[in-house]
Amino acid sequence: MRFALALALTLALPAAAHAQCGGNFSSFVKGLANEARSKGHDKATVSKFFAGARQDKKVLQADRAQGVFQKPFIEFSRRLISNSRLEQGRKLGRKHDAIFSQIERQYGLSRGVLLAFWAFETDYGAFQGNFNTLNALITLSHDCRRPDLFRPQVFAALELFESGAFDPAKTTGAWAGEIGMVQMLPADIIENGVDADGDGRVSLKSSPADALASGGKMLSSFGWAPGQPWLQEVSVPAQMDWSLSGVANQLSTAQWRKLGVKARNGKLANLPASLILPQGHKGPAFLAYPNFNVYFDWNQSFTYVMTAAYFATRIEGAPVYDAGKPDTGLNGNQMKQLQQKLQARGHNVGKIDGILGAGTRQAVQQEQQRLGLPADAWPTPDLLRKL
Secondary structure, three states: OOOHHHHOOOOOOOHHHHOOOOOOHHHHHHHHHHHHHHOOOOHHHHHHHHOOOOOOHHHHHHHOOOHHHHOOHHHHHHHHOOHHHHHHHHHHHHHOHHHHHHHHHHHOOOHHHHHHHHHHHHOOOOOOOOEEHHHHHHHHHHOOOOHHHHHHHHHHHHHHHHOOOOOOOOOEEOOOOOEOOOOEOHHHHHHHOOOOOOOOOOOOOOOHHHHHHHHHHHHHHOOOOOOOOOEEEEEOOOOOOHHHOOOOOOEOHHHHHHOOOEEOOOOOOOOOEEEEOOOOOOOOOEEEOHHHHHHHHHOOOHHHHHHHHHHHHHHOOOOOOOOOOOOOOOOHHHHHHHHHHHHHOOOOOOOOOOOOOHHHHHHHHHHHHHHOOOOOOOOOHHHHHHO
């Protein structure tokens, strides 16, 4: 989902952000309606928009049940990527060649990138979610975990309603309020919606052209560099300074070559790059180019981003990665124990959720350096014991 995977990783909000959440749900909805009228929205329109709003407990259950993101990259990627999904992506790339070519010309975005998102978000449009979108957004705005993220989306949905592009009773989508084939929140639709098929409407649920072009425009707005790669599998030497790895560290490809990093296929691009070792120095290895960072504006889950970026390269012809023989990692409970220990040492790991996100990886790498272990950001039982 456009934001659902990232939501579990959101850090605790400041007290001010919690001021407009919680309490009696009906009173909360009335407060939203009053705020909408104070912003200048028509009274009758506001009343009609909020008339059927209901709290959806299933949305809250879905928000709190994201254990799949505790899985390491190899397991997660094998779960999401199948030969049939890969072949379907290539087939759809050919079927919609005209719109993909247009997106490539206009935004400089390679088709594999959008096909991967289309696959992971909704299985190429087959499963777009059946949650009432307005109820989902209001429920998550009322919940005091991330009101600053969802409250503005309620008012964006109201804007769409006023333009005839949103039905509060019938519009459905993902549990976190995203709509359409590539899962966009209402504010994203307002800012980046594209009528690519020329029918006078932005139809993200039924028009592949509109959905893909809108997704392309959004990625472009995040800073995608036209025509540049995003991820490339590499081989690494048995020994090197592993503390140089990680998204936060960049070297030139010439520097990586001197350190013994080589492309598994083709040639390295002449761009700054980060060495990514999703399961440590004994597992798969990739160079991530600047466009890779744009993925985190779409979704903040490290494992999701790695898998989506890798799948995009596969759609465009890259071979299956060399899984290597990674050291044994931690299960969910062990990862929570690790996060607690890291937090006690002063590291900012965000929520104690058992997910190996960017903050936890950075803290792990620092502790590995301190303990004289290979600083590859992959936590092992040995690291947990030593902490």
